[in-house]
Amino acid sequence: MHHSSSGRVRATFAGTGRTATSLSLALGLGLGAGQLVATPAASAAPVLQAATSSTVKTTLLDSVNTTTLGWGSKVRVTAKLRDAKTGKAVGAGYIRLQAWRNGAWHTWQVKKVPASGTVRFYTMPLISGYLRTFTYGTSKYTRAYGKTLHVKVVPSGREVLAEARRHTGALYKYGASGPKRFDCSGFTKYVYKKAAGRKLPHKANSQQRYGKAVSKSKKRIGDLIVFRSGSHGYHAAVYAGGGYMYDSPHSGARVGKHKIFSKSYVVRRLTPA
Known part of the structure; x- marks a missing residue:
């Protein structure tokens, strides 16, 4: 079935109005823990096919190993991508670790989802705040957001x-x-x-x-x-x-x-x- 360019959907970050980087750009950035990178503008955005009845709905389960950590320490964020209906692991696409800073979500790290469907991030937030994980999905799987996680940073x-x-x-x-x-x-x-x-x-x-x-x-x-x-x-x-x-x-x-x-x-x- 032929799809015109107007029939495609651009994926955007929630609440920011900014389009996401292309996959190659996102991976090429080599983001380190704690770096703030706002999502670049529309010209580099990936284009996703509109969801159809054959698209598999996914859920993203995320967690942190601690909700309170000393300044200068790292927190581990675990994200598990699952088939919403069967609960089975989904090993497709990429998961982003994002932080809420200055009124917007910023992408800190991007990792490819392995066959296990589980991705682990290690990051060093220097101030208290919110983290989440997010995936755009693929032509087969829907996009999904993890829950918002609060991490408190205390003096160390x-x-x-x-x-x-x-x-x-x-x-x-x-x-x-x-x-x-x-x-x-x-x-x-x-x-x-x-x-x-x-x-x-x-x-x-x-x-x-x-x-x-x-x-x-x-x-x-x-x-x-x-x-x-x-x-x-x-x-x-x-x-x-x-x-x-x-x-x-x-x-x-x-x-x-x-x-x-x-x-x-x-x-x-x-x-x-």
């Missing part, structure tokens, strides 16, 4: 460490707490507020009273380290892993990654992840 040690690194090279100044110059406790005060929303006093001795006490052997990146003389805290830093820390050491020095210089310190955890 990685986020604290990333913020600490941003200030590498800032010159020490007594009594300063950023954003351009810091003393030791002013540095940790600024970093934890910016990265984790935690308010700390501007004194190393007082900062040791905040957060959860953690043994030295259990410390992890992003934890607060307070060096002590007896029980008095005199210097504060952010643990960077491997026996190193980020701190603003002393007059004339700059913020940077330095070796932990003493065994006399306590560890405090100020982030949930």
Whole structure:
């Protein structure tokens, strides 16, 4: 049966009014986790045959391995394409992982559906928000949308460490707490507020009273380290892993990654992840 070009249907993203990329373009993009790519315009859109009575209806079942994750961690999204009537796996077409950002759905990754009908995506959202999976279908199978999945991103040690690194090279100044110059406790005060929303006093001795006490052997990146003389805290830093820390050491020095210089310190955890 002959179909004219006017009898064909262009597939569009729901709510965006933008047409999808062609299959070759979508695969050629090589999208990495966390990249936002808005759907390109109409000239590259694939053309699908109008659905007929012989088209098989499909369902897309999606899920995440966790609904809450620490900043800098990846979430696994599993999508299963099934025959809506029989429940059997459908191994055809491509599935897209999309994220809701700035009022529209954006495609982050595209994967071909294997014979098992199951596709897994790994992505690193840096803010809380919504994800979903979507398939345009084929000439034989209908398009389908997975359910909307909400993922909450909470502050983590990685986020604290990333913020600490941003200030590498800032010159020490007594009594300063950023954003351009810091003393030791002013540095940790600024970093934890910016990265984790935690308010700390501007004194190393007082900062040791905040957060959860953690043994030295259990410390992890992003934890607060307070060096002590007896029980008095005199210097504060952010643990960077491997026996190193980020701190603003002393007059004339700059913020940077330095070796932990003493065994006399306590560890405090100020982030949930």
